[in-house]
Each structure stands twice: as structure tokens, then as C-alpha cells.
Amino acid sequence: MLFNSYPFILLFLPIVLAGYFWLGRRSNLTPVIWLALASLAFYAIGNWQFLPLLLISIAFNFGIGHLLIVAELKPPQRKAALAFGVIGDLVVLGIFKYAGFVTENINALAGTHHAVHILLPVGISFYTFTQIAFLVDAYRGQVAAYALPHYALFVTYFPHLIAGPILHHKDMIPQFEREKAKHPDPHLILCGTIIFAIGLFKKTCIADGIQPLVALAFEARSPSFDQAWLGALAYTFQLYFDFSGYSDMAIGISLMFGIFLPVNFNSPYKATSIVEFWRRWHMTLSQFLRDYLYIPLGGNRRGRVLRYVNLSVTMLLGGLWHGAAWTFVAWGALHGVYLCVNHAFSALVPAMPPMFSRPARLLGCVLTFLAVVIAWVFFRADSVAWALRVLHAMADPSIIVFGREEIAALVLVLIYAALVWLAPNTQAIMGYDHAGRRVGENLRAGRMRPLFLYGASLVLAFGILGIQSHSEFIYFRF
Template sequence: MLFNSYPFIFVFLPAVLLGYFAANRLGPTAPVIWLALASLVFYSFSNWPFVALLLASIAFNYVIGWLLISRNLREGRRFAVLVAGVAGDLLTLGVFKYAGFVLSNIDTLFSTSFAVNILLPVGISFYTFTQIAFLVDAYRGKVAHYALPHYALFVTYFPHLIAGPILHHRDMIPQFESNDSKRPNPRLILYGLIIFGIGLFKKTGLADGIQPLVALAFHQASPSFDQAWIGALAYTFQLYFDFSGYSDMAIGISLMFGIFLPLNFNSPYKATSIIDFWRRWHMTLSQFLRDYLYIPLGGNRHGSLLRYTNLMITMLLGGLWHGAAWTFVIWGALHGLYLCINHAWINYGPPIPARLQRPAGVAAFLLTFLAVVVAWVFFRADSLASALSLLSRMADPGQIVFGRTEMVQGLLIAVYAAIAWFAPNTQEITGYDHKNRLVGENIGPWQVRPLLLYGGAAAFAFGVLGIQQHSEFIYFRF
């Protein structure tokens, strides 16, 4: 079941909301159990063969976490339990997500026929990383004893389950334990609907609306220079509004239940460096990679060489997390290289004179955006060969066929760029602040309540009208 579908919007979500608040009469744990069961139902609509795998993963990690929290084991055995837990999670993820990739490469190298087609469980990357963080924190003594229903809801919570954000136990489980969110709050429901409507419009109106232009670059054997750029930029903005739309919809849905999800998207195309980009794009993944991979590897504590090595390892694995293909590995490697160059410039680059600060900032913004677009070509391409072929077309201005059609397409790209670069993002419009659990506060004076309400209603209406066909989110299969 997709957020951008009539059954979800008009049947599933209202029924779950009503049941959640009604269950509060049965005791503080009843709404938690109801929401966990509803999340499993949501998951089963599109992925019912793997519900048992999800439940087994929850049971396995809860038991491992309980052993680590109990502290009845000696330190050596506690570490062995942690290793067993993380290894079990990674093995499961590896079998379902990477076994086919590994075997296909073995077949290529040795002319064998081991490759198999393994169906990828939806959301396995998200709920695996969520639980690995839980186990590591349990080993570090940063986890309290959580009741099984609250832990199960933490893992299965349907707004995040299929495409993130990657949740952290300290942000979510205390909210599930609190009684405040189990009573209907009209203000939070209203703002949740507004944020959901904005996200729905981004998905069905903007992301799906520009999708046909992507074919100009990625579904043609020999696109011209202008077609290659239009297609590559179309994918750049399709992915932007698709992921931004999902992130908004997840936050809006959760807010209706009185639960604040962490931000996962903060206008990344406004970034003026790659470091800034990764503070804004897939923010919870960036935090996970930093806290549970980059820093444990040594971070920047052992000199520049190891720092750059750790950056490359982190981004290579981050690329592989997105998908089992060499295109994703190259995408991760490019971003690792970008980050190394960015850090080297900060440490060793010449100071910029005050009079050049503004033009230097514009140049940094444009260079960052260009670097991101080039990397997205590998992210989207079906193979390394097709990615390199497209990049060669983008670098060859001698083959231009810029007619009336291409002019209109270019103007459409410019409109999307203007929205991404200059329009306020959803949290700026609504004042959403997950850290302080506020919404509707600290918004600009131009954002008067009637305008916000009417704008949100219009976005919701146009978003619903834009639902015309089955349109998965791009991150749905990661």
C-alpha cells in the first residue's frame, strides 16, 4: 500500500486513526498494540510473504537487546552477543539484498551459473539499520528496558517502514510510552494534514509530473547534448520532489497520531558544499553512517590520511546500502571523493578575500549542484556503460537539437529549479520542529493561518487529483 493511493488516504489512515484514539480507553498499551498491528497490516498489503521475516527480526533483536541491557554477562560475552546480533542482522540483509549481486559477479568472473533471483523485502534496509543502532546503543549502556509492544512499534511504525527515515529508539520509544500522544489533538491533526497534503502534491504533482522527461536521457540510446542534460536534470528534480514528498507525508501522517518523526530532508539543493549537502539529504542515514560507521572506524582522530580513508569506506558502503549494483558503488565513491576534496579544501585551501565571498559562495553552490547531478547519473543508470555513455553526451555540446520542444522542456526544468532553490521548505512553512516537538510556531509573518490552511487544502486537493496510476516512491525498494 502506498501513501499516494485512494485506499490509504480514504480508508486505511482514517480507520487506523480512529482505532488508535478509541483504544486509549482500554489502557495506555492498547493504542501501541493497535498501531503495531495496523503497521503489520500496512506492510502485508505489498509485502505479505515477508511479514514473518519482519517479526523474526523483531524477536531476534529484542532478545539480543535484552541480553545486552541486563548486564548479567561478563564484558567479553556481552561483546560476543553484540557481534552475534549485528552479524545476524547483516547476514539477513546480505542474503536478501546482496546475494544475487555477489553471485552474478562470480558468474561473470568465472563463467559459472550460480546467480539466483531473490525477492527483496520492502524496507529491510531501514528496519535493519534501525535495529543495529538499537543493539550498539544497548551495548554502550544507552538503552533502557523497553516493553515488547513499544519496541515492536518502534521497528514496524508504518510511516517510516517502507522508505525511512531511519528511526532512533531515544527519539521514538519515549513518545510511544507517553500518554500525551494517545489523545486526539485537533491542532496536530490539522498540521499533519497540511504537511501530508504538501508532500502528496510534491509526489503526484511535481515528481510524477516530470518523470516522462527522464526518458530523454535514460531510455534513449543516443540522446543529444540538450536531451541528455534535460533528462539528467529531470531525474535530479524528480528524485528531489519524490523523496521530499515522501518525507513530508511520513511526518504529516505521524503528526496526526501526535508523534514527531525526525527530519530527513532539508532543501539539499540549496547546499553550498558536499558536506552541507549531506547534512540536508537523507539526514537520518547520514547520522547513522556517521555515528555507527565513520566514528567507530576512527573518524578524524588519527590523521588526515585515515580520515579520508574512513570517508571513502563510509560512502562506499552508503552507496552499496542504496542498492546491489556497481552503479551505486560508483555513486558512493564519487560522494566519498567529493567529501575528501571538500575537507581538504577547508584544511589546506587559501582564504577567500572578503570582497569575493559572495561570488565564491555562488560558485560553490553551482559546483556542488553540478557534482550532485553527475553522481545522480550513476544512481539512475541501468549500468556503468550507460552512465558513462550519457555523461559523454552531456560533455559533447557539438550535438545539439534545441528545438521548440526542448525549449519548453528546458523552461519546465527551470520552474522546478526555482521551486527547489528559492521556495521555503515544508518545515519553514509550518514551523515543524521535531527536536522540541513544536509545529506552527516560529513561522514568518506572511504565513498567516488562513493562508497556510487554504494553501495546505489546495495542495492536498491537487495531490489527490494527481493520483492517476500506481506510482511507487523511488526509495521504496531500498
């Protein structure tokens, strides 16, 4: 089921909200069970054949976590339990996500023709990483003993289950345990509805609106210089508003239940360096890779050379996490190179004098954006060869078409660029503070409140009217 669908907006969400708050007047645990069951139903509607896998994953990781938290195991036994849990998760992820990719490469090397066709369970990357982090923290002694219903809801919570963010138990489970969250808060419901409306509009009207232009670069066999750039930029902005829209919708839905999700997207194209870009793009994945991969590999504690090696390995695996294809490996490797260059530049070049800081930041923003656009070509292309074909066209200004279609595309791309760099993001508009559990303080009173509400209603109406019959979020495939 998609957030941007009429059954979800008009049927599923109202029923789940009503049941959650009705049960919340009677007990503290029953609404948690209700929300967990609703989340499982949400998953099963589109992926019923993989529901047993999700349930087995929850039972397996909860059991291993319980051993690490409660049982008085000796250090070697604790290490063995952690290794068993993490390896078990990775093996399942590897079979479903990478078996076909490995088989294809073996066939290419050995000249064989073995075929492996395994359907990819939606959301498996997200709920696997979420639970690996739980097991590692349990091993480190950083996890309290949680009840099974709260843990099950933590894993299956439907606003995040399909496409993130990657949740952390310390942040989410205490919110599920609070009794106050089980009672409706009109202010949070209003703010959640507004944020959801903004996200829906971004998805159905903005991201889906520019999607046809992507074909200029990625479906043409020989794109011209202008077509390649326009198609690459169109995809760059489509992915931006698609992911931004989903992140807003997830936060808005969760707020209606009185639960704050972490911010996962914070105007990444305004970043002035590639390091800052990764602090703004898919923020929870960046934090996971840092805390559970980069730092355990040694981080920057073992010298500059090993730091660059650790960065490269982390980004390679981060690219492979996004998809089982060499294009994603190339995308991750490219970002690894970017990060190494960024850190080397920061170490070798002294700080800019204050009078040059603003031009330097502007130049940094432009260079970072161009680097990201080039990397997105690999992310979107069907093969590395196709990506190189697009990049070759982008580097060859000798062939330019620039007809009526290209002029219209340029105008649309410029409008999207203005929205990205000049408009405030949703957090700024709504004053969303995940850490402080505050949102929409400017809506509580004031003369602008009616105008703001009218505008939000209009955005919601356009977002609903823009819903198409089948328009998945791009990150669903990962």
C-alpha cells in the same frame, strides 16, 4: 500500500487514527499494540510473504538487546552477543539484497551460469539499520529496558517502515510511552494534514509530472548534449521532489498521531558544499553512517590520510546500501571522492574575506549541484556503461537537437529549479521543530490563517486528483 493511494488516504489512515485515539481513552498500552498491529497490516498488504521475516527480525533483535541491557554478562560475552546480533542482521540483509549481485559477479569472473533470484523485502534496509543502531547503543549502555510492544512499534511504525527515516530509539520510544500522545490534538492533526497535503502534492503533481523527461537521457541509446543534460536534470529534480514529498508525508501522518519524526530532508540543493549536502540529504542515513560506521572506523582521529580512507569506505558502503549494483558503488565512490576533496580544500585554503563570502557561497552552491547531478547519473543508469554514455553526451556539445520537445523540457526544468532554490521548504512554511516538539505556531491565530487553510485545501485536492494507479516512491526500491 502507498501513501499516495486512495485506499490509504480514504480507508486505512482514518480507521487507524480513529482506533488509536478511541483506545487511548481506555489505557496507555492498548493504542501502542493497535498501532503496531496496524503497521504490520500496512506492511503485509503489499509484502505479506515477508511478514514472518520482519517478525523474526524483531524477536531476534529484541532478544539480543534484552541480553545486553538486563543480563549481567561479562565484557567478552557482551561483545560476543553484539557480534552475533549485528552479524545475524547483516547476513539476512546480505542474502536477500546482495546474493544475486554476488552471484552475477562470480559468473562473470568464472564463466559460470548460476542463477539466484531472491525477491527483495521492501524496507529491509531501513528496519535492519534501525535495529543495528539499537543493538550497538544497548552494548554501549545507552538503552533503557523497553517493553516489547513499544520496541515492536519502534521498528514497524508505518510512516517510516517502507522508506525511512532511520529512527533512533531514544527519540521515538519515549514518545510512544507518553500518555498525552494517545489523545487527539486538533492542532497537531491540522498541521499533520497540511504537511501531508504538501508532500502528496510534491509527489503526485511535481515529481511524477517531470518523470517522463528522464527518458531523454536514460532511455535513448544516443542522447544529444541537450537531451542528456535535460534528462539528467529532470531526474535530479524528480528524485528531489519524490524524496521530499515522501519525507513530508511521513512527518504529516506521524503528527496526526501526536508523534514527531526527525527531519530527513532539508533543501539539499541549496547546500554550498558536498559536506553540507550530506547534512541536508537523507539526514538520518548520514547520521547513522557517521555514528555507526565512520566514527567506529576511526573518523578523523588518526590523521588526515586515514580520515580520507574512512570517508571513502563509509561512502562506498553507503552507496552499496542503496542497491546491489556497480552503479551504486560508483555513486558512493564518487561522493567519497567529493567529500575528500571538500575536506582537503577546507584544510588547505584559508577562509574567504567577508567581502567575498557571498560570491564564494554562490559558486560553492553551483559546483556542489553540478557534482551531485553527475553522481545522480550513476544512481539512475541501468549500468555503469550506460551512465558513462550519458556523461559523454553531457560533455559533448557538438551534437545538439534542441527541438520543440527539448524547448518544452527546458522550460519545465527551469520552473522546477525556481521551486528548489527560491521557494521555502515545508519546515520553514510550517515552523516544524522536531527537537522542540513544536509546529505551526503561526497557525494558531492571525488573519492569514483562513487564507493558509484554503491554500492547503487546494494543495490537498490537487494532490489527491494527481494520484496515479501505480506510482511508487523511488526510495521504495532501496
